[in-house]
Amino acid sequence: MKRLFTFGGTARLLGTLSAAMILAASPQAFADTAYPDRPVRVVVPYPAGGNTDIIAREVAKRLSVKLGQNFIIDNKPGANSIIGTEAVAKAAPDGYTLLVAIGAYANNFALYKKLPYARSDLAPVSQLTNTSLVLVTGRPGITSVKQLVTAGQDKNAPLTFASSGVGSAAHLLGERFARSSGMTSTQHVAYKGSSEAVSDLLAGRVGYMFDAVSAMGAHIKSGRLTALAVTGGSRSPLLPEAPSVREAGYPDMVAYAWSGLLAPAKTPKAIVDKLAATISEVLKDPELVAKLASISTDPVGSTPAEFDKFLISESDVNGKVIKALNISLD
Structure with a gap:
């Protein structure tokens, strides 16, 4: 009887301790199974209707189906994405406020001396997409990267290149290309x-420009612009005759426009990992792949660690250009 009583008492004690341990661990240990139990706000720091917004809405729609809660897009444009990014950086780290970021997020840490948030305030979740850009010109007689570079090395008539603004992705890529190719006399026109940049490009008032294939496709098809190269690691199926920049002799110019998802720092790892895994799954949806292809974008899907490594690389590469040009948008 004594042994039976001891065994029973031990069992009861172990059961009590196990229950206590489960209750103590439940907020994080079981976040992956409980999350989400209410709607999730996905902040897009750009206006509705653009490619970033389209990507966010398509992914959010499928996350809603997979996870059983609405992922609601909240457009908060302004200040080169800083307004929306700040809102997420200062939100509760519970997985119910997320940020869709693009290249400006990584570049802003070098472009601004003072930001209302730090890099450590946000945690990478997953890279969503990559978009190959295209190098185009409207100048007659220039049909290859080599010819463009030769023209751009003429100090008596230096080429100009267009972008949508100082510090923009197209500006930084144009500067990188000028340095990589030895076109040291090339001048940037912001x-x-x-739309204004493309108008002058079509008229031949500026020499070249980098932009998304989807934005330039119609002009290339009509023959008003010539696609010299795409910036992806391989040729674009939308422009199969245009070489990659790697093929054209500039492997260090492989670059993409991209989008990704971030969460407030200290969001439970179980939630971040669950989001990343679900995103990788939904990005394989054939319907979504086709939708992204229509805007010349490819799905990625990555682990938080992989996306973090990518962000560091992006900040480093473009940060060096920003520093060399002494650009500040404060």
């Missing part, structure tokens, strides 16, 4: 938006 516009208030892509």
